[in-house]
Amino acid sequence: MSKNETASFKVRETRVENFTAAVAALQRGEVIVYPTETLYGLGADALNCAAVEKVFQLKGRDPNNPLPVLVAERNMLNALVTEISPLAEKLIARFWPGPLTIVLPARHDIPAPLVNSTGGVGVRISSQMIATELVRTLGRPLTATSANPSGKAPARTMREAESYFDAIEIFIDAGELPSKTGSSVIEFHGEKIKIIRDGDIKQAELQEIVGEDAILP
Numbered sequence: 093m094s095k096n097e098t099a100s101f102k103v104r105e106t107r108v109e110n111f112t113a114a115v116a117a118l119q120r121g122e123v124i125v126y127p128t129e130t131l132y133g134l135g136a137d138a139l140n141c142a143a144v145e146k147v148f149q150l151k152g153r154d155p156n157n158p159l160p161v162l163v164a165e166r167n168m169l170n171a172l173v174t175e176i177s178p179l180a181e182k183l184i185a186r187f188w189p190g191p192l193t194i195v196l197p198a199r200h201d202i203p204a205p206l207v208n209s210t211g212g213v214g215v216r217i218s219s220q221m222i223a224t225e226l227v228r229t230l231g232r233p234l235t236a237t238s239a240n241p242s243g244k245a246p247a248r249t250m251r252e253a254e255s256y257f258d259a260i261e262i263f264i265d266a267g268e269l270p271s272k273t274g275s276s277v278i279e280f281h282g283e284k285i286k287i288i289r290d291g292d293i294k295q296a297e298l299q300e301i302v303g304e305d306a307i308l309p
Contacts, residue, residue: 130271160214189219191275
């Protein structure tokens with residue numbers, strides 16, 4: 093084995109060890125920093141109320157501002173929500189996996205910090221392979237709020253995330269991430285949608301699927 097091949101093997105080995113450590117930390121109820129397709133996120137088992145509370149504390153986030161979550165596949169989504177409208181199905185087919193967080197009606201047993209004032213939970217499937225594999229291996233939804241204290245710029249590099257959270261032990265590095273805005277967030281009002289946050293999926297792209305008249309001002 094050449095020196096370059098040895099170095100490459102060590103890098104892969106380190107990544108596997110770090111991933112395994114990250115899953116173990118999540119199972120213990122700890123918070124990690126991990127890459128999504130947009131920005132670095134604060135990850136915790138979204139169904140562990142104590143772990144979710146740690147995310148709020150670390151971030152200094154308003155408890156009335158619920159956390160979005162990542163799911164890995166349809167069965168995990170169905171365990172969180174009560175209904176997926178035909179319009180939501182169209183958007184899921186077009187934009188998932190990807191940076192579109194969709195607020196859907198939450199099941200009654202979902203932890204309260206994930207649910208907004210209208211009873212919705214924000215969900216998406218990430219197109220970032222590490223993020224989705226974390227969710228799949230954990231077997232439970234993962235919190236997906238950006239890795240920064242509230243009011244600070246979102247972390248696009250591991251160094252930025254580390255500068256914010258010295259209390260976190262597990263960081264998964266995927267280099268500099270591409271987004272400056274994060275995922276777009278939409279919520280349904282009947283057969284229309286409202287853009288809660290304008291992110292990487294732009295209004296024009298949404299209009300292609302739902303029509304201009306279906307987007308509320």
